[in-house]
Amino acid sequence: FENAFLQQLKNGRWHIMQRVSDARYPIKVCKVPIVNEITQAFKKHSEELLRTDMKKELSSAMKQQIRLVIRREVGRGN
DSSP: OTTEEEEEOTTSOEEEEEEOOSSSSOEEEOOOOOHHHHHHHHHHHHHHHHHHHHHHHHHHHHHHHHHHHHHHHHHHTO
16 A cells, blocks of 8 residues: 555554645555455355254264253263
8 A cells, every 4th residue: 555554553553644735634544355255264164164064063062962961861860
């Protein structure tokens, strides 16, 4: 970005600011439109993980729930 500089905000975040004129407050925050790329990558990776890991994750979660139920029943003396 032409006439751009980095600025750290009080909350710790960083912004790229750009000087747009010689007026008193001539700066604006620079933005890069990446929403389509991020959405596309998210969908691609989500579908891949669903295909490859979901069966294993569901199995693990179900086993853990069964362990918790059994432990609770054993603790009650049933």
